[in-house]
Amino acid sequence: MNIGAASEKSGLPAKTIRYYEDIGLLRPDRAGNGYRDYSMSDVHRLRFLQRSRSLGFSVEECRQLLSLYGDKQRESADVKAIAEIKLVEIDRKLSELTELRDTLRHLVHNCHGDNRPDCPIIDGLSGRAQATQ
């Protein structure tokens, strides 16, 4: 499929897809007319990139995560080690997101649209501080 279709399916702008090719995150075929030709597997990679980028992983982290699947040379123990490190990070992100959601929910429910309470919501938004001091 052409880049337009790949863009629509992956949720990434065509510009970004070309950029990801530039930095070696995927290498789609080329059709006879010079157009890029994306396979479903390419689209899966792109969709994965869209997701993990939007969840705050860097491009290099995404590259690493993608390599868990794609790199036939890679040792299994190595794959496992990388995945486990990422799992810890994901769990942290999950609990932070959950906290943020709960705080916003509280704000929405305690704020009926007429008069905003002057509660220290920032404390909720910022999580438990390192030291109360």
Place this chain on the structure above:
Amino acid sequence: MNIGAASEKSGLPAKTIRYYEDIGLLRPDRAGNGYRDYSMSDVHRLRFLQRSRSLGFSVEECRQLLSLYGDKQRESADVKAIAEIKLVEIDRKLSELTELRDTLRHLVHNCHGDNRPDCPIIDGLSGRAQATQ
């Protein structure tokens, strides 16, 4: 407290903290010697910024979220509307993160360190495709 302490408490590099001040995300006091002087409230803002940035929100989104707390002028209905939009986004992020975690867990558990299975894990990593085609 000085920028070093604020950095340690918020998890943000001093460079980034100064940058956030440049773009108007906070305005710490200045001590007599010209050093920035951060309050606990400043640290809360910074910690919130660290979190929400690492969860994939843009600086402008963070500014909006911070304004839910800080802007005394803002109408409550407005606050509620913004918070509700962000809630939808957070819920989406939560389910994507959960999926990603489950996939990685599967990878770790089915991959005992000896021989990596050649399963299409990318399908899990990329989520349900828009169209199977």
Place this chain on the structure above:
DNA sequence: CTTGCGCTTCCAGTAACTGGAAGCCCTATA
């Protein structure tokens, strides 16, 4: 056959930092 949209490359601009130089502040130790 030309209008127009989609594709191509290339180059420049933006967002969000990040590194480094040059110099002041402050404490500690000789």
Place this chain on the structure above:
DNA sequence: TATAGGGCTTCCAGTTACTGGAAGCGCAAG
């Protein structure tokens, strides 16, 4: 009291990850 060193300051330049725009080719419709 001098000086060494780490933390702070500003400023300017570089990096990452895009993003916009120009110039031009490909292709299907009218």
